[in-house]
Structures are given as structure tokens and as C-alpha cells.
Amino acid sequence: MTVYAGLAAAPGRASGKAYVIRNAEDIMTVPAGAILVLRILHPHLAPLLPRVAGLVVEEGAILQHATTLARECGIPAAVGIRDARRLFRDGELLEVDGYTGKVSRGTSIDP
């Protein structure tokens, strides 16, 4: 199991399949229950949040859009995971720990 350390942005733990936002079209097909992996969570993406389980964000500032929105919706979030969009593939299992800012990839996902 590989663990990536970022910053804890919104508390909670979640696991699910990664869905990586690489371009504008990708936001139109977000699977329910996904761990959303993206460069930055802009406010205009807020309506997608109720359907996702967790957030992994590349942008490193602790005070940013993702921090505010994820906390408001109670969605676990880790920020500052550098190159997350390159590191993770669509469909692979991820676990986000919003208390520690760690993201685990591998087989330790709770059923």
C-alpha cells in the first residue's frame, strides 16, 4: 500500500474509486461515490460534491476553495497532494483521511 501525505482540509474518512478531472468535459461524467481527484476545487464545481465520497486536491494552500466547501458538505478532503492527477488513475481504489491529509492507494479499502 502506498500512502501520500498532504494537508488535512476537511475531517472524515472515505474510500472509493478515483475519478480524475483532467479537462472541462470530465466534470460532466462524475460517477456517484467517487473520490474526486483534481487540481483545484473551484466553487462552480460545488453542485457535484453531494455525489462524491472524498476529495484529493493538488493545490497546496490550506485556506482555499476546497477547504471551505468540503467542510461545509462534510466531505473528507486532503489537499496539497502534488501531481495527484498524474499519480492516480480512474477507477483505482483510494482512501482519503481528512483528519491527517493522507491518501492511501491499494487494497486496504473498507468494504
Next chain:
Amino acid sequence: MLDEVKQVGNMVQAAARSAQPYRRHILGLPLQRSLFGQAARAATTIGLPGLASELDFPARLDENGDLFLDRSQITALTKALPSWFTPETLELMHTTHVAACDALVDASENAARVAASLSSAARKLSEDLANRMALVLAYGILSKFVPDVLMHALANAGDVEPRPFPEKSAGAELMQNTFALYQACCALNYTPQRLQREWPRVAPEVFHLVREFCNRQTGFGPLAWDAPGYEDPNYVVGLLHSAFTEVDAEQVRRRLSFAKRPAVSPSPAGVRTKIAALRRVLGFWLDFLERETWYVRRAFYVGMIPLLQQLAAGYRQKIPPFQLADLLFLDIRELAAGVADPAVIHARRQRYMENTEYLSLRGVDPGRLATMLGSP
């Protein structure tokens, strides 16, 4: 000697880092890119230490629309700020920031109101609106590090209260409003799937609902004006489909009820302690973080487009095949001066259309420029 070698090594590393773009392809349209040049100038009016000259501004855009940040300037600014913070300077910082945002909103609404009737003033109004956008853009760049400086200053001043996040963020409001639109469409028997399948040939009341929503939410969307956002019904219909297909409405409601957290006051005006002043400034900045793009995008769609429509009419008299979208390929100084060289516009437009990486990243299809300029 060893220290010197280390220092040189660090400088080389810093130089190499600064040669790498912070973000690639963030803006493609020359008109919008040119606001960045104005932002550096506008930043000097904010009154922060370390921002006395345009050269102090820690960000620039190159002609590919790549954003570069100057880490050494950011370090200098973040070091200069904490010792400058006093209740008085923080109050000044707060009022200046609020005024810049309010002035942009006012200028946008004013331009929308008067553009059609005052064609002779369109050039001056567009220049004024661009200057106000540039100032808010400057705050947007500063928001990459100033809120963190404020947060650390608060901690160092002994503040133990939770951070002054907005009670309900702009994104949260948007989420609620989008869910309300989804429910209203469902009540008229238009599920997201049906809406997407039949749009725009839908029942008139549904068409009206979506258009009204778009008008109210114009401003939400990506920073790049040419990337589709909430002003575009097709975008909204697609987003409804993506957000609410195969999702449990009860789960959405739970998420929309928002995580419980203690109500945190950012501190009322008039409280003259340093902690109170820091909380007040940070509270506004946290709200601004959620609206910075909205301010500039809404200004373009609500205020600038009606002005461009007026200006295009004048250009057409001088250059008969002139198109409205050609104005997007001028920079703001050219627009203000009334200068337009068809060959230059053609070359810039061609370069823009050939940048397929940018167009794909931002979701710009071949008809997008015409569509966006036709949006209200």
C-alpha cells in the same frame, strides 16, 4: 566557501523553479490576458508593503497564457506583512478590499444598464471596467498567500477561536440553488436525463426556469471567459445531469444541510484589537476566495459584453468584415485606444484556434466565441 556554493545552488534552483509555469494555459484570450498587465499596476494602489511598484507584483502571464509566480517576491511580501499589521492598517486593508469588489460589481451593473443607450461612452466605460477587473484580479493573485499570512498572524497573536469561515460560502449557495433547479425541473416531469435529451426543445416553463437560473448565476464558472460556465444553458443542463443522475436525493439533502460547526463571527467593525481586526480581514478574504472568479467572470458577461457590442458597431464602420469576437483578440490598451489591425487580429485568432491543448482543457468548441458573446 561551502556556504557560498550552497547559496549559489539555491539561487539556481530558485531560478529554475521560477522558469516553470505555476499553471499552464490558464487564459487564452488576448483581451483577458492583457488584464494581468493591468493587475500589476492596480496592485500598487492597494497600499500593502512591498507592492510599491509594478515590478513587485509576484505574478505574470506569458503569451501562451501560462501563469508564472515569483517565489522570491512572494517570500518578501509574506515577510513584510506581519510586522505591518496593526488594527489601523488592517482596517485600511479591509475597507480597500471590500471597496474594490463592490466597485467592480457596481461598474458591471452600470455598464449593463447604460451600454445600449450610450454608445459614445462605451470605450471609456470598458476601460474603467477593465481597470476594476484588474484590481480584483490583483487581489486574486494575493489570495494565494495573504490568507495564510493572516491565519499565522492570528495564531501568533494568541487567537484560539475557530477560523472565521463564511457562514455559508458562495459555493454552498450555488449548490443549494442548483439542487432547487433540479427539483423544480423534476416537478415538471423533466429529469436531468430528459432535460439533457430534449434541450432546448423543452416545455416553455422549463426553458424559462433554466434561463432564469443562468442569468442569476452568471459569473460562476472557470476563470477563463471562453470556457463555458453558468451563463450557458447547455453547460447548466449538462451539469444537472452530471450532479443528480443516479444520486440519492436524501443524501443530497443531508449534504446540503451542511456540517454543523459553531457560528463564528469574523469580528464586528469598530472592535479595535489586533485579533479582532485580523479576524475581520481574514473573514472577508475567506469569502473572497469563493467569489474571486465570480467577480471577474460576471463583470465580463454582465458588463463587458454589452460594451463590446457597442464598440463592435463602430469598428464595423471602419473595417466592414469586423466581427464582434475580433474584439476578444485585442488587448485592453488597444481597445481603449480604438486601435484594431485586422492582420494582427487574424494572426492572434489563428494562434488561439491552433492551441488545441488549451481549447480542449477549457472545453472551448469551435462555436464557443459566438455563443458566449450572444449570452446575456
